[in-house]
Amino acid sequence: MWEMNKLELSKSKIEQARKLAQSIVEPVQKYIDHHTSMTVERTTLRMMGADGVNSDGAPVPNIIVDSLKDKLGYGVAKYYINALIKKGMSVSELNDAIAKGLDISKLELSDLKHIKEKGDSLVNNFKATVTKNVKHRKEKLEKYKKNINSPMLYLIVATGNIYEDVKQAQAAAIQGADVIAVIRTTGQSLLDYVPYGPTTEGFGGTYATQENFRIMRVALDEVGEKIHKYIRLVNYCSGLCMPEIAVMGAIERLDMMLNDSMYGILFRDINMYRTFVDQNFSRMINSYADIIINTGEDNYLTTSDAYEKAYTVLASQFINECFAYKAGMPARLMGLGHAFEMDPKMKNGFLYELAQAQMAREIFSEAPLKYMPPTKYMTGDIFKGYAMNTMFNFVAKATDQKILLLGILTEALHTPFMQDRYLAVENAKYVNNSIADLAGDIEFKKGGIIQSRAKEVLDQTLKFMSEVKELGLFDSIEKKMFADISRHKNGGKGLEGVAEKDASYWNPFEHFLKGELKIKK
Amino acid sequence: MIKAYGDTLNDGAVQLSFTLPVPNSKKAEEAALLYAKKLGFDEVHVVHSSALSDNFTFFVVYGKTNMSVDYDNIVVEDVKSSMDFYQVNDFIKKNIKRKVVVVGACAGTDAHTVGIDAIMNMKGFEMHYGLERYPMIHAHNLGSQVTNEEIIKHAVKVKADAILISQVVTQKEVHIHNLTEFVELLEAENLRSKFIIIVGGPRINNKLAMELGFDAGFGRGTFPEDAASFIVEKIVERGIKH
Numbered sequence: 001m002w003e004m005n006k007l008e009l010s011k012s013k014i015e016q017a018r019k020l021a022q023s024i025v026e027p028v029q030k031y032i033d034h035h036t037s038m039t040v041e042r043t044t045l046r047m048m049g050a051d052g053v054n055s056d057g058a059p060v061p062n063i064i065v066d067s068l069k070d071k072l073g074y075g076v077a078k079y080y081i082n083a084l085i086k087k088g089m090s091v092s093e094l095n096d097a098i099a100k101g102l103d104i105s106k107l108e109l110s111d112l113k114h115i116k117e118k119g120d121s122l123v124n125n126f127k128a129t130v131t132k133n134v135k136h137r138k139e140k141l142e143k144y145k146k147n148i149n150s151p152m153l154y155l156i157v158a159t160g161n162i163y164e165d166v167k168q169a170q171a172a173a174i175q176g177a178d179v180i181a182v183i184r185t186t187g188q189s190l191l192d193y194v195p196y197g198p199t200t201e202g203f204g205g206t207y208a209t210q211e212n213f214r215i216m217r218v219a220l221d222e223v224g225e226k227i228h229k230y231i232r233l234v235n236y237c238s239g240l241c242m243p244e245i246a247v248m249g250a251i252e253r254l255d256m257m258l259n260d261s262m263y264g265i266l267f268r269d270i271n272m273y274r275t276f277v278d279q280n281f282s283r284m285i286n287s288y289a290d291i292i293i294n295t296g297e298d299n300y301l302t303t304s305d306a307y308e309k310a311y312t313v314l315a316s317q318f319i320n321e322c323f324a325y326k327a328g329m330p331a332r333l334m335g336l337g338h339a340f341e342m343d344p345k346m347k348n349g350f351l352y353e354l355a356q357a358q359m360a361r362e363i364f365s366e367a368p369l370k371y372m373p374p375t376k377y378m379t380g381d382i383f384k385g386y387a388m389n390t391m392f393n394f395v396a397k398a399t400d401q402k403i404l405l406l407g408i409l410t411e412a413l414h415t416p417f418m419q420d421r422y423l424a425v426e427n428a429k430y431v432n433n434s435i436a437d438l439a440g441d442i443e444f445k446k447g448g449i450i451q452s453r454a455k456e457v458l459d460q461t462l463k464f465m466s467e468v469k470e471l472g473l474f475d476s477i478e479k480k481m482f483a484d485i486s487r488h489k490n491g492g493k494g495l496e497g498v499a500e501k502d503a504s505y506w507n508p509f510e511h512f513l514k515g516e517l518k519i520k521k
Numbered sequence: 522m523i524k525a526y527g528d529t530l531n532d533g534a535v536q537l538s539f540t541l542p543v544p545n546s547k548k549a550e551e552a553a554l555l556y557a558k559k560l561g562f563d564e565v566h567v568v569h570s571s572a573l574s575d576n577f578t579f580f581v582v583y584g585k586t587n588m589s590v591d592y593d594n595i596v597v598e599d600v601k602s603s604m605d606f607y608q609v610n611d612f613i614k615k616n617i618k619r620k621v622v623v624v625g626a627c628a629g630t631d632a633h634t635v636g637i638d639a640i641m642n643m644k645g646f647e648m649h650y651g652l653e654r655y656p657m658i659h660a661h662n663l664g665s666q667v668t669n670e671e672i673i674k675h676a677v678k679v680k681a682d683a684i685l686i687s688q689v690v691t692q693k694e695v696h697i698h699n700l701t702e703f704v705e706l707l708e709a710e711n712l713r714s715k716f717i718i719i720v721g722g723p724r725i726n727n728k729l730a731m732e733l734g735f736d737a738g739f740g741r742g743t744f745p746e747d748a749a750s751f752i753v754e755k756i757v758e759r760g761i762k763h
Contacts, residue, residue, distance in 0.1 A: 174574045174575075186638075187633075267642065268638075268642065268644070269642065269662065299644065302648070376648070411648075412648065418540050419540045422571070484654075
């Protein structure tokens with residue numbers, strides 16, 4: 001770990017901010033601990049192997065949970081396991097039967113001891129799958145260590161057709177990408193189910209489905225072997241099916257997930273109670289499967305001015321960190337986000353960007369920070385855009401960011417041409433090589449613009465977080481304190497899918513994950 | 522007559538970059554040169570080539586062209602383009618002097634919120650912010666499968682200036698029935714003149730919308746600022762109320 005204090009930030013202020021984050025998150029966590037949701041239950045079913053769709057395309061996990069709507073508070077696991085026992089079927093036989101109309105909510109419950117034993121064996125199956133994936137990833141990363149860029153170069157594919165995505169992803173890997181994100185279709189986050197099978201349609205991306213995950217994983221493994229690299233695969237663990245996407249990623253060996261504790265509430269109008277419950281379970285799964293999360297602080301800066309509202313990024317990073325710790329996540333998996341979005345016309349804008357990035361580096365010293373490129377001020381002047389991307393790459397390398405979403409010179413114009421991605425990679429490689437050891441050589445003038453700016457942002461963050469603490473997180477969101485948008489506690493999508501846990505709530509997977517991740521009751 | 526300007530008047534110098542689907546080689550460079558010539562360039566120089574992958578090569582090419590255009594005889598129509606995010610907010614501040622209230626929903630049985638979300642949600646679409654992000658607009662997204670009655674009731678309650686109806690599903694002309702019913706309901710309750718009503722969707726166009734009694738219709742490729750510009754200008758045109 002690289003302990004540093006080039007900005008001479010006050011340690012006690014940083015500690016104070018973490019304490020504030022604790023006080024902000026704890027009341028929410030209390031709520032989370034006592035509630036479950038339809039997608040959390042569907043996730044549990046998926047962990048047991050529930051999968052497939054009926055003739056109308058309704059996923060088996062949805063069919064089951066819908067039939068047990070009034071029993072969510074007890075946990076649906078026992079009903080599925082009970083059906084396995086009562087029917088003497090294998091998991092896939094039971095899935096078929098449910099898809100064909102078997103209603104497992106009607107079966108009489110067998111004795112709990114028997115159910116629990118069966119539950120343990122299903123947990124072990126899941127454990128074996130994920131353990132194998134984690135081991136495989138570790139081995140490949142170790143084997144090809146020297147070929148992986150730092151920061152990792154992250155490129156996006158978004159053709160709307162998984163088979164086209166595969167071609168573009170393989171080409172991007174050959175061009176030098178370390179990480180490939182497959183964009184999913186606009187609006188999937190608002191679906192309360194996960195579509196099934198390979199898909200070849202969508203707006204600005206295709207659906208995130210388990211089959212699409214598998215297809216892309218195979219393709220990236222294949223190209224990775226050819227170029228002696230392990231290519232990391234990313235998708236979107238957000239929206240109404242957060243934890244279901246997480247479990248699909250854990251099974252299909254995704255390596256990173258976009259996963260923010262509040263993004264859905266603010267930017268997709270998903271109910272806050274639902275989001276908080278869902279993000280917790282999804283993060284437990286990501287933690288167990290050793291998947292790096294990418295948080296969405298960049299979104300705050302597309303909403304508001306990056307200079308004025310820089311403190312909202314830092315505050316969100318503290319809150320995201322705290323929620324992640326509550327889900328048992330180690331800091332090394334927290335890809336806290338931020339973005340290079342200051343107005344290029346601003347005098348000394350570069351210094352402020354450098355201050356912000358360095359501040360994140362020093363405060364979250366173990367986190368694989370995710371740095372997002374300029375988008376807001378990109379225009380049709382691709383030459384200017386390319387220059388801005390160079391400045392962005394410079395900040396990233398000079399402050400030791402870990403995950404670099406590459407800026408594309410045609411950002412504001414169209415989906416990237418093949419040469420646009422190539423130019424983006426070349427730009428980053430040039431900067432990374434040319435200033436390879438600058439971060440270790442550089443220090444900042446005492447009391448200069450950069451140090452002063454970082455102090456200012458930290459102070460503003462403390463003030464802001466104190467206000468949030470006073471109001472409580474739920475009310476703060478209602479009162480427009482985040483991203484200038486108000487979301488009502490009972491508004492947004494998905495609240496009807498939240499249920500209070502009964503004292504007899506039983507979920508062997510939650511129990512297992514909490515044990516593995518050493519989460520205190 | 523005018524030509525591109527490199528460093529001398531009428532030299533016709535142009536800079537190009539493109540990719541050809543062939544491996545990088547001498548032959549590929551020759552192909553790039555011939556290609557540029559076919560595009561109408563003389564004195565072509567392939568100044569750079571690099572492999573994008575095994576089968577694709579990127580080129581930077583300079584050439585000169587004899588083509589010219591008669592500038593004096595060019596006539597352009599003054600197409601009124603939409604205001605952008607900042608201009609819309611400034612326009613409201615200057616001309617309306619209060620927040621504009623907009624209600625949006627996927628009406629009837631339609632559950633496809635992609636369109637209304639692209640227009641309404643903070644996040645917007647392709648980096649065009651949604652109406653919720655406009656400081657001078659108060660946007661209410663009612664979501665999907667909202668009945669016409671509910672939409673109107675809500676619009677009255679929040680004193681909406683404009684109502685946006687999204688219709689994605691057009692099977693069996695279901696959208697026509699629904700949109701007609703919406704206008705009839707407004708008229709029956711004597712509310713038609715109170716609101717600017719707009720319909721949007723991939724198969725909607727302005728002509729259809731006008732025929733159905735709407736103020737405007739927006740189809741594929743519409744961004745939030747297009748709808749916002751129309752609304753704020755229409756408010757001023759009609760005279761500002763409340």
